[in-house]
Amino acid sequence: MSLNVKKVLLYSTVFLGGVSTLIGCSNGSGNSTTVIEPNSGLEVLGDTIKYDPNKLVNNGEPIELEFYVWDDSAIKEIVESYEALYPNVDIKMVVNPWDDYWTKLPLALSGNDGPALFNVHNSHHENIINYMAPYDIPLEDLTADFLGVEPHVIDGEVYYTDYGMMTGVIFYNKDLWANAGLTDNDIPTTWDEFTKVAEKLTIKDGDKITQAGFNMNGDFGNLLSGMPYQLGQTLFDESGTKATVSTDKNVEVAQYFHDLYKEAGVGSGDFGTKAEESFGQGQSAMVYKWGHYNNTLLDKYPDINYGVFEVPTFTEEPFAYDRYNGESTFGINKNADEKEQAVAQDFIRYFLANDDLQKDLCLALSVFPNKYSLAKDDDIKAHPIMSVLTDHINRYIWPGTMPATIENTLKQVAENIIYNGMDIQAALEDGEKTMNADLSKVDFVSSEAKYEYTE
Amino acid sequence: MTTLASKTKTVSMVRSKKGLRSKSEILLRNLVVIGLLAYFTIFLIIPIIIAFVGSFNQWNPLKGEFNYIGLENYLTMFSSGLFWKSIANTFIFSAIVIIFRVALGLGIALAIYSKFVKNKTFFRTIFYMPVVTPLVAVAYVWTFMYNPQIGLVNSTLGMDINWLFDAKYALGSVMMMTIWKDFGYAVVLYIAGLCSLPRDCFEASSIDGANGWQTFCHITLPLLKPTTLFVVVTSLISYLQTYVPIMVMTQGGPGTETYLSSYIIFEEAFVKYNFGYASAMSFVLFILIGLLTMLSFKITNSES
Numbered sequence: 117m118s119l120n121v122k123k124v125l126l127y128s129t130v131f132l133g134g135v136s137t138l139i140g141c142s143n144g145s146g147n148s149t150t151v152i153e154p155n156s157g158l159e160v161l162g163d164t165i166k167y168d169p170n171k172l173v174n175n176g177e178p179i180e181l182e183f184y185v186w187d188d189s190a191i192k193e194i195v196e197s198y199e200a201l202y203p204n205v206d207i208k209m210v211v212n213p214w215d216d217y218w219t220k221l222p223l224a225l226s227g228n229d230g231p232a233l234f235n236v237h238n239s240h241h242e243n244i245i246n247y248m249a250p251y252d253i254p255l256e257d258l259t260a261d262f263l264g265v266e267p268h269v270i271d272g273e274v275y276y277t278d279y280g281m282m283t284g285v286i287f288y289n290k291d292l293w294a295n296a297g298l299t300d301n302d303i304p305t306t307w308d309e310f311t312k313v314a315e316k317l318t319i320k321d322g323d324k325i326t327q328a329g330f331n332m333n334g335d336f337g338n339l340l341s342g343m344p345y346q347l348g349q350t351l352f353d354e355s356g357t358k359a360t361v362s363t364d365k366n367v368e369v370a371q372y373f374h375d376l377y378k379e380a381g382v383g384s385g386d387f388g389t390k391a392e393e394s395f396g397q398g399q400s401a402m403v404y405k406w407g408h409y410n411n412t413l414l415d416k417y418p419d420i421n422y423g424v425f426e427v428p429t430f431t432e433e434p435f436a437y438d439r440y441n442g443e444s445t446f447g448i449n450k451n452a453d454e455k456e457q458a459v460a461q462d463f464i465r466y467f468l469a470n471d472d473l474q475k476d477l478c479l480a481l482s483v484f485p486n487k488y489s490l491a492k493d494d495d496i497k498a499h500p501i502m503s504v505l506t507d508h509i510n511r512y513i514w515p516g517t518m519p520a521t522i523e524n525t526l527k528q529v530a531e532n533i534i535y536n537g538m539d540i541q542a543a544l545e546d547g548e549k550t551m552n553a554d555l556s557k558v559d560f561v562s563s564e565a566k567y568e569y570t571e
Numbered sequence: 572m573t574t575l576a577s578k579t580k581t582v583s584m585v586r587s588k589k590g591l592r593s594k595s596e597i598l599l600r601n602l603v604v605i606g607l608l609a610y611f612t613i614f615l616i617i618p619i620i621i622a623f624v625g626s627f628n629q630w631n632p633l634k635g636e637f638n639y640i641g642l643e644n645y646l647t648m649f650s651s652g653l654f655w656k657s658i659a660n661t662f663i664f665s666a667i668v669i670i671f672r673v674a675l676g677l678g679i680a681l682a683i684y685s686k687f688v689k690n691k692t693f694f695r696t697i698f699y700m701p702v703v704t705p706l707v708a709v710a711y712v713w714t715f716m717y718n719p720q721i722g723l724v725n726s727t728l729g730m731d732i733n734w735l736f737d738a739k740y741a742l743g744s745v746m747m748m749t750i751w752k753d754f755g756y757a758v759v760l761y762i763a764g765l766c767s768l769p770r771d772c773f774e775a776s777s778i779d780g781a782n783g784w785q786t787f788c789h790i791t792l793p794l795l796k797p798t799t800l801f802v803v804v805t806s807l808i809s810y811l812q813t814y815v816p817i818m819v820m821t822q823g824g825p826g827t828e829t830y831l832s833s834y835i836i837f838e839e840a841f842v843k844y845n846f847g848y849a850s851a852m853s854f855v856l857f858i859l860i861g862l863l864t865m866l867s868f869k870i871t872n873s874e875s
Binding site for chain 2 (some may be wrong): 215242425
């Protein structure tokens with residue numbers, strides 16, 4: 117071997133040795149001589165789930181945790197608040213965009229160096245549940261403080277639950293509403309009334325729409341999944357494992373929305389191909405959107421003067437107004453280091469017991485809090501989305517951790533009806549077939565049976 | 572003469588023997604070859620083998636599921652109407668885009684190569700610019716251009732068509748964008764091909780009194796056959812795997828009207844996490860691409 121090669125190898129060895137030493141020294145859980153005193157005199161938080169901050173975490177020794185999130189904006193406050201309480205704890209938030217998140221997270225969790233804490237979304241339940249540690253909080257305490265815990269119980273344990281719920285509402289443009297001579301008294305409570313209001317809000321130049329009364333482009337699929345509940349039609353059969361989207365009631369719902377476009381002419385698949393943009397640009401007077409659209413309007417279309425009302429119904433007493441989806445509490449990695457898991461459990465308890473932090477999070481994300489103590493909170497009641505949900509909040513149903521095929525296929529069904537002119541019954545049957553073929557490959561059981569009003 | 576040849580042979584042998592004797596050269600050669608072999612083994616061969624085995628399994632690597640189900644994925648695939656629809660769409664898409672890419676590429680290359688055109692570099696750059704522009708960005712811009720209310724296409728043509736949501740136009744609209752973005756690649760290759768053609772053939776045809784069209788049909792086009800083959804084969808391989816413009820512009824819609832084979836593979840693997848089924852479809856696509864590429868070479872070779 118030449119002298120140069122030997123030199124390169126020698127320098128490389130020295131460099132790698134140095135780097136290894138530095139890495140070794142920087143280990144977050146290494147020894148430290150800094151003495152941290154326990155907190156004292158701080159208020160104990162919580163109703164049933166209590167959190168006493170007058171203590172040390174990890175015996176006051178420095179510890180570093182990773183926290184995987186797809187968006188840190190709303191969660192940062194919780195982490196900073198916890199770190200301020202315990203200066204020896206360093207929670208590093210690792211942000212991955214949504215699409216990357218759901219491939220990187222399960223792979224990281226399957227190894228030994230995955231994050232101790234992570235954001236959970238129930239649509240990916242199947243891929244992450246095997247890597248999660250149960251909460252170290254008694255089930256009865258959780259159910260005493262939170263609505264909707266029951267569907268999340270697995271063999272008596274809870275691995276995550278919902279801190280908030282999101283559902284669909286109708287957003288309307290107040291300026292266009294006023295231009296049409298409508299007032300707050302005209303807010304519809306039935307779909308028949310809705311049609312009449314939408315007709316008043318529609319403006320045409322000949323046959324061509326210049327302002328849509330109602331725009332459901334991109335959202336018709338969600339209407340197909342949520343509105344049949346009003347007629348008592350669930351998304352899944354009694355076994356909870358097969359989709360039922362082609363019954364007479366499903367056809368009735370699809371026919372109503374089809375006729376809104378094709379008969380009443382209050383909108384069109386060709387006018388404002390994305391409802392959210394069309395509403396944001398003031399071209400459409402009403403849209404059906406889930407709560408997160410409130411933030412989209414605030415961020416992207418701040419000039420739109422909008423209001424919100426609850427979805428109208430087909431009957432006076434609907435079985436459920438719509439389906440909802442829970443915003444999940446954080447997950448704990450069961451493969452993480454024991455000390456990290458202990459801190460993660462403490463962090464979860466801190467979050468669940470802390471009303472202020474949960475309220476801020478719910479307000480920031482426009483989700484209705486599942487914590488009973490927040491349901492009547494003044495700030496929550498004043499929020500445009502939550503204010504319209506308060507009266508019937510227990511009349512929204514959660515179908516469970518639905519696989520992606522349900523929403524994706526219903527979107528295709530909706531497009532087949534609106535754009536491809538497919539017969540409604542045939543389109544729904546075709547969609548049902550696709551969904552059931554996909555459902556046969558996954559372990560999914562609907563949570564519809566756990567809905568309070570299911571007979 | 573003999574002496575010169577003999578000396579050359581001697582030098583060559585010395586170099587050869589010296590090359591064989593040089594340990595550093597042998598070491599370098601071995602390192603490079605081992606490195607390449609390791610790279611292709613780790614990042615190509617092993618994943619292909621795993622995917623092939625996976626195609627016989629109910630496979631979701633994200634939750635560690637890997638259950639043998641025999642030929643079920645293949646049987647499901649061959650009986651799926653959506654799979655065959657996506658294959659048909661893929662062939663229509665590829666054929667039309669390749670025809671336009673070759674025709675436009677050749678036509679514009681001939682125009683730029685012509686002695687009547689000045690500033691050849693400028694035009695070559697202009698036509699090549701879309702090729703180096705990121706596909707996702709181009710697809711978003713074209714989506715905006717196709718907007719039925721405020722899009723440039725309808726306002727320029729005075730039409731009222733919902734390009735990306737009408738089953739009659741949706742796939743064609745994506746093809747149009749792809750042709751616009753990609754034909755510059757063929758332009759540059761054809762210009763390079765034209766520059767390398769032997770001038771004596773053209774001089775001879777001129778002396779024989781051939782007109783421009785005859786020269787193009789009987790001299791230029793046949794001599795450009797290797798370039799055409801290269802453009803067609805690389806385009807075929809690329810377009811049979813198209814999914815980015817579909818994902819950005821139509822998400823396979825309206826309904827499933829613009830599903831291409833790679834898009835359905837993407838959806839099965841990364842939306843439904845059905846990696847076994849996606850692998851089965853990938854293998855069929857892999858074989859199809861291989862067969863079509865072989866066919867292209869065979870046709871050209873037989874004509875030669």
